[in-house]
Amino acid sequence: MPRPLEALIHLDALHHNLQRARDCAPDARVWSVVKANAYGHGLQRVFEGLRSTDGFALLDIAEAKRLREMDWRGPILLLEGVFEARDLEWCSRMGLWHVVHCDEQIDWIAQHKTEWPHHVFLKMNTGMNRLGFKPEAFRSAWARLNALTQVDEVSMVTHFSDADSPKGIEHQVRVFQQHTADLIGERSLCNSAGTLRHAHDPAVRGDWIRPGVMLYGASPDYPEHDATHWGLQPAMTLRSKLIAIQHLQAGDTVGYGSRYAAPRPTRIGVVACGYADGYPRHAPDGTPVLVDGVRVPIVGRVSMDMLEVDLSATPAAQVGSEVTLWGRGPTIGGQTTLLSIDEVAQHCGTIGYELMCALSPRVAVEVWGGHTT
Ligand SMILES: *Cc1c(COP(=O)(O)O)cnc(C)c1O
Secondary structure (H helix, E strand, C coil), X not given: CCCCCEEEEEHHHHHHHHHHHHHHCCCCEEEEECHHHHHCCCHHHXXXXXXXCCEEEECCHHHHHHHHHCCCCCCEEECCCCCCCCHHHHHHHHCCEEEECCHXXXXXXXXXXXXXXXXXEEEXXXXXXXXXXXXXXXXXXXXXXXXCCCEEEEEEEECCCCCCCCCCCHHHHXXXXXXXXXXXXXXECCCHHHHHHHCCCHHHHCCEECCCHHHHCCCCCCCCCCCCCCCCCCCEEEEEEEEXXXXXXXXCEECHHHCEECCCCEEEEEECCCHHHCCCCCCCCCCEEEECCXXXXXXXXXXXXCEEEECCCCCCCCCCCEEXXXXXXXXXXXXXXXXXXXXXXXHCCCCHHHHHHCCCCCCEEEEECCCCC
């Protein structure tokens, strides 16, 4: 029998979350962001759940190729644009749209020979200070692109640094609007946090939204709002089983470094999941796990292949009991139990994004809710 650890990808959740994004930004089109192998879920695996999207946005030409091989004929956007002049050949061949964020990329386009003029998304740096033209330099870059025969459409894009937090987006929206007001072209501003919190404003919504993490059912502004508040469903469940039980006396310790000492006689469950599976090694004591749908705390250091939990809250647990590391747990009394990846991440000092992206290739993955062949 294989190790009992597996990740489940829920196609119904992806579909539902995509619809949530549409509800937040009616009349905008949706770039489903599938960079980083669809945030660790697997590009092929999420494809069916997201195929009603208007386009896919990602970083890697190799991932764009995989989408075309899956017969996706619709728009694909390279969010960082091309990394060298040669990449433009692939854009021409596969009809990829690409972000233009610096003068070098315009130089490469100007020298590129193609029969198929490109659709580009010119990026403005409105305060994130990562990629994009300064507002003062934006207009001349726009004019330069529009004059090129290699380019047939110039859209405009910016990225928010604080869409999830109190600082907000107003300062960036103001700069973007001020410097694009009379320029012709479509606009795209919102990531997940922008979509959920700000896209009710048509000026912020623009023509295209770019939701990523919300499609996978994590909240971009946890703990202010959790996924349930936003009506999102987890697209990934990481689940395993108990493979051993230990009975500890008061003072006995658990795992490497004896980090945890039992204050009283305690039943401990050993879970087949460790940091080599992508579970964070720095998870502290108290990080929640579900055993048979009941919340129990991690005790002791996470090791490479295993972690331990205190079973006091679920005395009936035994070898073979189902363990949910995050996502959907078993149904109890007609109610599906849930453990949010955001909550686990917060205990570990990180965000749901990082945990889902870190799922290790050694974890078996099963897609649920699709048409199996
Ligand atoms: C990753 C990314 C997104 C999606 O961000 P989420 O917070 O996951 O919604 C949108 N736009 C750009 C430019 C990105 O790099």
